[in-house]
Amino acid sequence: MNSTSLLVFDVLLLVSILSLAWASLATRDARNSVILFMAFGLVLAVAWSRLMAPDVALAEAAIGSGLSGALLLAAVYRSRGQQPAAQQQSTGEHNTSAATVAARWAVTLLSAAVAGVLAWALLHASGSAPHDTLPLAIAANLDASGVSNPVTAVLLNFRAYDTLLELAVLLTAVLGIFALGPAAAGYRPAGPVFAGLTRWLVPLLILAAGYLLWAGAHAPGGAFQAGATLAAAGVVLRLAGRQHIGLPAGGTLRVLIAAGAGVFLTVGLVLFMTGRPFLGYPTAWAGTLILLIESAAMLAIAATLVLAFVGGRPQAAGTPAHTAGAKPVPGNPGKE
Amino acid sequence: MTELLSLSVLALMFCLSLGLVRILLGPGAGNRMLATQLIGTAGVGTLLLLGSLLEQPALYDVALILALLAAVAAAAFTGVREGGDG
């Protein structure tokens, strides 16, 4: 692509990203804000692709647009339901209490500080001589890593410990979600058009998730992208008002979520006990072990994201819808 | 051929910018959601063209995921909560 068209393309992309981000923050209405944020995620996925980072573009397309948008919209609905109608009229106006103003200033200064640090880092990096040490090191060790995609090699092999801790963070997030109590009522059953969409979209999303998991070894993809795509399938089922959204019953669900970090930890400990360093895969087994860990991680990530959308402990199938203030139905362990 | 692909990418980005105008103006959430659909479809087209231009077949996968998740976004926008006000 010659440099003038590339320049014009980049300028258009930058203008789009900046104006969408600005508009999303400047809009008074929360729902419009979320829609602008969803569009922002879509454009950002194109930007990552232009920057030759397809793994990040996949993650952005999966998480940043559809899933985050669905989550935020659900949150907007819930917060509207808790405000009396009169108060809803005034949410469009400036809330000028001292605490809010102070909070806004704090967020502004923090964002400016982060932007300043990033700008300094970028200038510093572009000013100094190119350091190719990291890509060279990765390329030199790629054959021994068990996969041929350098991103997966870094995430699941060279820096596996960091990924293990990330999965533990996700586990903690699920604990927080469970602490919110039983999930609120679901959605109304879908009309014929939406039901028809669900019928082909959910299988295709599941298939795409499996493909991304498999492709992660040799092409852009991997556990996080696959998990997010799988979560999208669960979110669609929930939006269509289905009782069964792909999450297993209580005990199995807990095992599934714990297995994300659990399998990773087990592999590391088994290797440690056989005399190798913690998470030091033997070269012949590296590919298989990575696939095993990624499969468990994909399921855990998908379950976590669906639970985040559901917003609480999922109810067992067959129990009546739960409204705020009513007594919780005595636990009927899932017959899903 | 590569010049045509480059110009096509520019044309699609231009379409995307037109969608931007609607999303910033459009009175009401429906118009904005519609513009998001345009941004999604133009984005898919851009990614397919970029995939061919930069010879990165992985971008076709990104385009597929983008298309599917844009549908999920529209579904999330229109879902009605049980006993809720939509």
Place this chain on the structure above:
Amino acid sequence: MADILAAILILAGLFFYLAGSIGLLRLPDLYSRLHALTKADNLGLGLLVAGLAVHAQDLLTALKLVLIWLAVLAASAASSHLIAQHAHRQEAED
């Protein structure tokens, strides 16, 4: 020869994309915009995909491109219906 065919298909696709986007800006209300955008954009994407498939000259890639187009087609059809239905419901409530 294949390149010329691909070029024609891609240009036709761009024409429909532009038509749909201009319709988005110029048409008077939500429903007509939905109508114009969904039809024109999906046809544009279809022609674009056809052009890229001819250019790729590899069956697997061509099939993947067609799959992407079919997914966008079905998704857009459902999405535009859902958006219109939602808007209609909002109007009925006002």
